[in-house]
Amino acid sequence: DAGITQSPRHKVTETGTPVTLRCHQTENHRYMYWYRQDPGHGLRLIHYSYGVKDTDKGEVSDGYSVSRSKTEDFLLTLESATSSQTSVYFCAISGVGENNSPLHFGNGTRLTVT
Amino acid sequence: QQQVKQSPQSLIVQKGGIPIINCAYENTAFDYFPWYQQFPGKGPALLIAIRPDVSEKKEGRFTISFNKSAKQFSLHIMDSQPGDSATYFCAASRGYMRFGAGTRLTVKP
Numbered sequence A: 001d002a003g004i005t006q007s008p009r010h011k012v013t014e015t016g017t018p019v020t021l022r023c024h025q026t027e028n029h030r031y032m033y034w035y036r037q038d039p040g041h042g043l044r045l046i047h048y049s050y051g052v053k054d055t056d057k058g059e060v061s062d063g064y065s066v067s068r069s070k071t072e073d074f075l076l077t078l079e080s081a082t083s084s085q086t087s088v089y090f091c092a093i094s095g096v097g098e099n100n101s102p103l104h105f106g107n108g109t110r111l112t113v114t
Numbered sequence B: 001q002q003q004v005k006q007s008p009q010s011l012i013v014q015k016g017g018i019p020i021i022n023c024a025y026e027n028t029a030f031d032y033f034p035w036y037q038q039f040p041g042k043g044p045a046l047l048i049a050i051r052p053d054v055s056e057k058k059e060g061r062f063t064i065s066f067n068k069s070a071k072q073f074s075l076h077i078m079d080s081q082p083g084d085s086a087t088y089f090c091a092a093s094r095g096y097m098r099f100g101a102g103t104r105l106t107v108k109p
Helices: none
Strands: A004-007 A010-013 A019-025 A031-038 A042-051 A054-057 A064-070 A073-078 A087-094 A109-113 B004-007 B010-014 B020-025 B033-038 B045-050 B056-059 B062-067 B072-077 B086-094 B096-099 B103-108
Touching (some): A004 A087, A019 A031, A019 A087, A031 A064, A031 A073, A031 B096, A042 A064, A042 A073, A042 B096, A054 A064, A073 A087, B004 B086, B033 B062, B045 B056, B045 B062, B045 B072
Parallel strands (some): A010 A109, B010 B103
Antiparallel strands (some): A004 A019, A019 A073, A031 A042, A042 A054, A064 A073, A087 A109, B004 B020, B020 B072, B033 B045, B033 B086, B056 B062, B062 B072, B086 B103
């Protein structure tokens, strides 16, 4: 699993509550990504980071924020969880970055918003 | 709107068969085309990848065929085994990785 740990692995939360998911890597890779996986949609990019304190939006970033204060940690926060954010969230890392670079994924966090 | 369209959604073959999964894209700026394999409860893992200057790439039993003019690429699995049963995602990259919707493959013994 390329030294990627996601926590928690499972979480159930109520609508309107804030939620933070954590991704920790031991590979010292510069690039980190948060994707969500939903049936019929594959994986869609939420946010990504290209260095400490350097982040940018992906294609489905509304309702999410991220922070990266250390190379090894990338946090995803759902500011006020909604049922549409029920999903499986994957963190990925890449050593090279944007183009022509394979992604290595963690094992995911299954989030249920009730 | 899905930038990478993948078909079929699901596929069932007998052991030894050759499942084929197809993907199509619109953005000609894409320059890296990987395939990922995902088992239940795990994250996707890189299986094989191709760049647009190559029409075919083979790694073991897995082959990517790439048709630049048609903007299509496909994954072939030779001599498929029950252990190949998984969900397969095609992807295309320029800036960040875009994924197809996935194909759930079942290989029956």
